[in-house]
Amino acid sequence: MTGGSGDGAEQWDITSKIAGNLDRHLVFPLLEFLQTRGIYPEEDIMNSKIELLKHTNMVDFAMDIYRQINGTEDVPNEMTERRKVVIGNLRELQATAAPIVDFLLDENKVKDLRNDKAYNIKMLQDQYNISQDDIEVLFKFAKFQFECGNYSACADFLVQYRGLCTKLETSFSALWGKFASEILLQNWNEALEDLNKLQEYIDSKSFTSALAQLQQRIWLIHWSLFVFFNHENGMNFLVDMLVQDRYINAIQTGAPHMLRYLAAAIIINKKRRNLLKELIKLVKSERYVYSDPVTEFIVCLFVDYDFEGAQKKLKECETVLANDYFLTACVDDFVENARLFIFETYCRIHETIDMKMLANKLNMDQESAEKWIANLIRNARLNAKIDSQQGTVVMGSQQPGVYEQIVEKTKSLTARTYHLSNAVIGSGKINA
Amino acid sequence: MASRFFARGSSSEDDTETESESEEYSTTEETSSESESETESSSESENEKSGVNRFLVSDSDSDSDSEDNRRVLRSAKDKRVEELSTIVEEIRNKLKINDWVGVGTNFDKLNKQLDKIRRAGNLTKTPKIYVKALVEMEDALAAALANKEAKKSMSKSNAKALNAMKQNLKKNNKDYEAEIKARRDAGDEDDSDEDTDSDSYDESDVEAEAEDDGFEKVKSKQEKKKVPFTQMDPKDITYGMVMKKSHELMLARGRKGTDKRDQAKTMEFAVKVAKTESQRAQMTLNLISAFFDMASALHTHLPIPIWNRACASILDVLALLERCPYVTVDETFEQDYSEEQEGPEEGAAVTVAGNLIGCLERLDDEWFKSLQVIDPHTEDYVDRLKDELVILAVAQKVSNYFAKTAQHSVVARIALRQVEHLYFKTEAVYKAMRALAEIKKKEAASAEPAAEPEAKAAAAVELEEEEIVPVALPADFTMEEDPHALMKDLVHFIYKNADERTKARAMLCDIYHKSIHNDFYTARDLLLMSHLQDAVLNMDIATQLLFNRTMAQIGLCAFRKGLIPDAHHCLSELYASGRIREILAQGVLLRYHDRTPEQEKLEKRRQMPFHMHINLELLESVNLISAMLLETIHLVNINTETRRRVSKSFWRLVEHYDKLTFMGPPENVRDHVMTGTYALSQGDWKRCAEVISKLGVWDLLPQKAEVLEMLTSKIKEEALRIYVTTFGPHYSSIAVDQLCKMFDVSENTVQTIVSRLIISEDIHGSWHQPTQTIVMRSSSSNTTxxxxxxxxxxxxxxxxxxxxxxxxxxxxxxxxxxxxxxxxxxxxxxxxxxxxxxxxxxxxxxxxxxxxxxxxxxxxxxxxxxxxxxxxxxxxxxxxxxxxxxxxxxxxxxxxxxxxxxxxxxxxxxx
Structure with a gap:
């Protein structure tokens, strides 16, 4: 995927990095998105789509695309061959999976199932002559359905399968499958549930090697992006998940490009400002492996205090975000919040700021800038005043007086000493 | 009892003995007079004074008239002859009554006496009487041994003494073989020196410690047998014979009194006469171990000529193995050494016992040891370094051999050896080495066809000569073009196939290699992710040393990259110990006297050879300069609490220099850095940069210019920081322009640094944006x-x-x-x-x-x-x-x- 127009957008495009950690089917939306953005030549995208579909069972879809590209009605032989094979496989699987599928399709029978796995298996065996193997076939069948793009069927089957299966390994795979299906069906709530289940599972499960566990985590991070950026409270969940040590480790070792999403989420999410410091360190330490306008923005603003640079980066961020499948929806939020950050930091180190200049920097005319600042002062409880005659913002002294300092420092001492003495006496009593 | 008495000391017996001697003198007259004439001629050259018996020394000193002197001379000679003959007589008596205990003691005495005479003057010829006594004893011994019944009836101590005597005499007679032979030829019947003793290795083992006097170079019995063997016509030797001889040699290995040179010599002969390829392989392998046996002790290295020979032999074996794929080497294989066996047919699969990897490792170790000893500033050292190529060639071949049989763990072991030869080489050094290899290969190729057979034959003969025959590099030795790729391959192979220690070492080597090639982040990540920092405390000392060295290199690398805190972090740990030389294995400190010699030896064995040294001066400069850049700001701001101090050693140094009343112009690294520090604490970046860049060590860095540039910019920034924090409170406002000019930095840098200080509340002030000035809020004025x-x-x-x-x-x-x-x-x-x-x-x-x-x-x-x-x-x-x-x-x-x-x-x- 080279060439194409776009204003440096493809330079920061990390789709290919992300795609490597996604399921084929999940990559598809990304490609669709890229197509609409038009940073890459149409043909390239189409070709990669076909490439993508080659290994799935969505043969008809691939044929369509092929026709679209080449403008002919003919399709290459291999595709038709493949089609035959797929259909053959489908028939075969359908036949073998028939008993269990029939059973599951019959609602009355399904009612007989209980919450007890052992009982269910025994019951199936006794009453319907459905053996363990048949259940395993169900898994295969679901997988096949997924490959064919029949996600809802797949999800249904997998739910049932997980209710019946006994093997941990396949149950785990099934969960991944279900997660993928839910994502593709855009059932974000269910997907979130699955995500949490998976997370729990990965963290608790003792993997044979730490490496495998790491890989699972990296996948999970990537897949979860779909959920987080579509769920209403997703950003929060994203931050929650990624700031955990183990996920930070995973990001650092395997997927530094995820920093973009973490950074964006933290900037957008005002409540998570306390994590900013953490983020800065992370971004700084990973600068040598990964940097893009979003992370550079953070470095400029909080490490170098280079406001001009930050402003520039912010502009770049806009294009980057707009061309990012996941972040495209929150460009405005991001820009607004980033601006706020710039202003706040600016205020912290300045005593007097020229409003004209500020307006300039914030891309506003002076009057609206004044309003914006006034609002900010109110909201952020900044100790600042506007001197409208001189057209400046004057910051109040932030330095607390000696008196305040002492009060501040001694405030907690009493309580702490109290706790301390309590603890000492308490332990003494126990000893006595 | 008499023997006891005699044993007490040969110097004081004269007086007491004379009487008994005079009695017996008549009986021995013929022999002694005979011998007298002989010995006289030999003793004429004797220095008179030194020939004087100890008893008479005082006499000769006090009165010095010539007559007296003459008398003294005569008496000394007489005495000596008397003593010798007395002892010989005594021996004769003891022989007669078959008292071997007595014979043994007297024999010792005899030797001592002879030794004394010899020490006294330059005795050119062995006294005849002595030789005669030897002959007599030999005969008597043979008779006694032949008479089995009498032997049985002997008392236990007597029998033991007999055996001891047999050993002693044999060893002793070795030295006088010619004389004895002459004596026998001249007078007595030709009593051929047949092998009277059955194979009695165990006995000889028990009694071998009997010899303790000056005659160390006595040879054991096996040698005697081999001498004829080496002189045998190769055609007469059978497969089985070769096997048997080599087996004997192997059994004699490590025994006291085994002449290692002779062993090697015989083995070489065995190689020459080996009947089949497999046997040749076996013999060569045995020869290699014989060579390695010639290292006299653990802490001394194998002599270089022998090393070369051993190396050549290993190459021979490897070539042979390549030539004859049906021959395999197995460490655990028990070779059949019986004499009767016939050689296997040519081409049939044969296994020979031997440890190729052991040979390789030994070769490598000996090479390493020799480098530790050789003076690094001599040509010898350089020559020796060139041998590294041969080791690598051998390693490659051995590795290929084992790779064929898919013994991955062994190959990994070899790979580690290879890695340890490569990791400390920069790209330039590697290239040079590669070029040398090419040249050597060409040389070897041109020399080989002409001189091969003769050279080999010659090599076998001239073992005695201490001449260095350089080992030719095998023609098929190839070196990878890219050292990084080579390292990567080797290291990855090790990660896959080796045990934990090998892996850890390989990892450290890899990190080291990456560090010297300026790949800081990869090196650091490798180190951190591998958890080596924790694990290393439980590892062996050599690995710990390697770890320390790796840390030093990472530190240097970080410094070159301008990552001062990282550099300091790595190096200060090393310096905190105060024993930097020791923990880098680059020298032994004499500070701890509580070490025993063994410990010291051990430590010496761990030392790195010179070409692997990390320049300590550079290391110290980097450490101190990093500390300077990090710490000076705390030095200046007295009110920052001690908690911010990071480098203890730097503070100690500062305190030390503070105490000096007079500070001279900087001489060593510390002086330079301290002068720099003082300049920096005044915000005088120019002076600081000047002093620091005067350090000679920067010439050691290939990227000198860049490093100095980086340093200057760091110093500028630091000076700016220091200036603003120290002198800021004295200003009410500072213009950015002025700071820019003062510190020769861009406006942006000033902005960044000052903003950072404001945010961290290190200075109490803030920007006045319209005028681009820093407004200081003087906090000191309004706090009481x-x-x-x-x-x-x-x-x-x-x-x-x-x-x-x-x-x-x-x-x-x-x-x-x-x-x-x-x-x-x-x-x-x-x-x-x-x-x-x-x-x-x-x-x-x-x-x-x-x-x-x-x-x-x-x-x-x-x-x-x-x-x-x-x-x-x-x-x-x-x-x-x-x-x-x-x-x-x-x-x-x-x-x-x-x-x-x-x-x-x-x-x-x-x-």
């Missing part, structure tokens, strides 16, 4: 002394409460863990500026396993603000102790066996 004291009191109180809490927490587990977490926001904001390691701290633990204390502490860095900070310093201390332990541990290991006293000193030092 009382207020200052109150502030100090409060912080003391805080510390008190904290330490109380900590003390309690120690007892009860974690008391206020939660509040520690809650205290997050409290910290001062300057963490980002000063400490980039937080993220890394996390990375130490990529897989979420339980972490070691150090990493945890690191990880918490910055979360905790003030309190965390102090605690973190604790972490530093702790870690530094660890650094010390790296070495302390090694000495600890050594000391372990030494008992409580040593332990006590150790713990004292630790404290």
């Amino acid at each position: 002394k009382l207020q200052k004291l109150a502030l100090r009191c409060v912080s003391s109180a805080q510390i008190l409460v904290e330490s109380n809490e900590k003390a309690l927490a120690l007892r009860t587990g974690s008391l206020r863990e939660r509040e520690d977490g809650g205290g997050k926001g409290k910290g001062r904001g300057d963490w980002e500026g000063r400490d980039g390691k937080q993220g890394r701290g996390r990375k130490w633990n990529p897989h979420g396993k339980a972490t070691g204390g150090y990493r945890d502490r690191k990880g918490q860095r910055g979360d905790r603000g003030d309190r965390g900070d102090r605690r973190d310093r604790k972490g530093h201390h702790h870690r530094r102790d660890h650094g010390h332990q790296d070495v302390a541990y090694s000495s600890f290991q050594r000391r372990k066996q030494e008992g409580p006293r040593e332990m006590a000193t150790l713990s004292k030092r630790r404290n």
Whole structure:
């Protein structure tokens, strides 16, 4: 995927990095998105789509695309061959999976199932002559359905399968499958549930090697992006998940490009400002492996205090975000919040700021800038005043007086000493 | 009883003996007179004074008239002859009554006496009487041994003495073989020196320690047999014979009194006469071990000519193995050494016993040892270094051999050896080595066809000559073009196939290699992710040393890259121990006198050869300069508490220099850095940069210009920081332009640095944006002394409460863990500026396993603000102790066996 127009957008495009950690089917939306953005030549995208579909069972879809590209009605032989094979496989699987599928399709029978796995298996065996193997076939069948793009069927089957299966390994795979299906069906709530289940599972499960566990985590991070950026409270969940040590480790070792999403989420999410410091360190330490306008923005603003640079980066961020499948929806939020950050930091180190200049920097005319600042002062409880005659913002002294300092420092001492003495006496009593 | 008496000492017996001698003199007259004439001729050349018997020394000194002197001379000669003949007579008597105990003692005496005579003057010829006695004894011995019945009836001690005598005499007679033969030829019947004794290795083993006097070079019985063997016509030798001989040789290995040279010689002959290829392989392998046996002790290296020979032999074996794929070498294989066997058919699969990898490792070790000993400034050293190619060639071949049989763990072992030869070489050195290899190969190729057969034959003969025959590099030796690729291949192979220690070593070598090639981040990540920092404390000393060296290289690499805090972090740990030479294995300190010689020897054996040394001056410069850049700001701001200090050694140095009344112009590294520090503390970056760049060590860096440039810019920034914090309070406002001019930096840099200081509240001021000035809020003017004291009191109180809490927490587990977490926001904001390691701290633990204390502490860095900070310093201390332990541990290991006293000193030092 080279060439194409776009204003440096493809330079920061990390789709290919992300795609490597996604399921084929999940990559598809990304490609669709890229197509609409038009940073890459149409043909390239189409070709990669076909490439993508080659290994799935969505043969008809691939044929369509092929026709679209080449403008002919003919399709290459291999595709038709493949089609035959797929259909053959489908028939075969359908036949073998028939008993269990029939059973599951019959609602009355399904009612007989209980919450007890052992009982269910025994019951199936006794009453319907459905053996363990048949259940395993169900898994295969679901997988096949997924490959064919029949996600809802797949999800249904997998739910049932997980209710019946006994093997941990396949149950785990099934969960991944279900997660993928839910994502593709855009059932974000269910997907979130699955995500949490998976997370729990990965963290608790003792993997044979730490490496495998790491890989699972990296996948999970990537897949979860779909959920987080579509769920209403997703950003929060994203931050929650990624700031955990183990996920930070995973990001650092395997997927530094995820920093973009973490950074964006933290900037957008005002409540998570306390994590900013953490983020800065992370971004700084990973600068040598990964940097893009979003992370550079953070470095400029909080490490170098280079406001001009930050402003520039912010502009770049806009294009980057707009061309990012996941972040495209929150460009405005991001820009607004980033601006706020710039202003706040600016205020912290300045005593007097020229409003004209500020307006300039914030891309506003002076009057609206004044309003914006006034609002900010109110909201952020900044100790600042506007001197409208001189057209400046004057910051109040932030330095607390000696008196305040002492009060501040001694405030907690009493309580702490109290706790301390309590603890000492308490332990003494126990000893006595 | 008599024997006892005699044994007491040969110097004082004359007086008491003379009577008994005179009685017996008549009986021995013929022989002694005969011998007298002989010995006289030999003793004429004797120096008179030194020939004087000790008893008479005083006489000859006091009266010096010539007559007397003459008399004395005669008497001395007489005495000597008398003594000899007396002893010989005694022996004869003892022989007659078959008293072998007596014979043995007298024989010892005889030898002593002879030795004395010899010491007294330059005796050119053995006294005839002595030779005669030997012959007689030999005969009697043969008779006694032949007479089995008599032997049986002997008393136990007597029989034992007989056996001892047999051994002694044999050894002794070796030296006089010619004389004895002459004597026999001349007078007595030709008594051929047949092998009277059956194979009695075990006996000889028990009794071999009997010889203790000056005649060390006595040869054991086996030698005697071999001499004819080596002179045999190769055509007469059968497969089985060769096997048997080599087996005998092997059994004699390591025995006292075995002449290793002879062994090797015989073995070489065996190689020459070997009947089949497999036998040749076997013999060559045996020969190699014989060569290796010639190293006299563990701490001395194998003589270089022998090393060369051994190396050539190994190459021979390898070539043979290549030529004859049906021959395999197996370490555990038991070779059949019976004499009767026939050689296997040519081409049939044969196994020979031998340890190729052992040979390789030994070869490598000996090479390493020799480099430790050779003076690095001589041509010899360089020549020796060139042999590294041969080792690599051998390693490659051995590795190929084992790779064919898919013995991956062995190949990994070899790979580690190869890696250890490569890791410390920069790309330039590697290229040079490769070029040398090409040249050598050409040389070898041109020389080989002409001189091969003769050279080999010659080599076999001239073992005695200490001439260095360089080993020709095999023609099929290839060196990879790219050292990185080569390293990568080897190291990855090791990761896949080797045990933990090999892996760890390979990893360290890899990191080292990456560091010297300026790949800092990869090197660091490798180090952190591999958890080597924790594991290394439990590893062997050699690996710990390698770890220390790797840390040093990472530090240097970070410095070259301008990552001062990282550089300092790596190096200060090493320097904290105060024994940098020792922990880098680049020299032994004599400071600890409590080491036993063995410990010292051990330590010496661990030393790195010169070409692998890390330049200590450079290391020290980098360490001190990094400390300077990090610490000067704290030096200047007296009010920053001690907690911010990072480098203890730097502070010690500062304190030391503070005490000096007069500071001369800088001479060594420390002087330079200290002068720089003082300049920097005044904000005088020009002077500082000038002094620092005068250091000679920068010439050692290939990227000198860049490094100096980096240093200058760092110094500028630091000077700016220092200037603003120190002198800022004296200003009411400072213009950015002025700062730019003063420190020759861009406006942006000033902005960044000052903003950072404002945010971290290191200066009390803020920007006045319209005029581009910094407005200082002078805090000192409106705080009274009382207020200052109150502030100090409060912080003391805080510390008190904290330490109380900590003390309690120690007892009860974690008391206020939660509040520690809650205290997050409290910290001062300057963490980002000063400490980039937080993220890394996390990375130490990529897989979420339980972490070691150090990493945890690191990880918490910055979360905790003030309190965390102090605690973190604790972490530093702790870690530094660890650094010390790296070495302390090694000495600890050594000391372990030494008992409580040593332990006590150790713990004292630790404290």
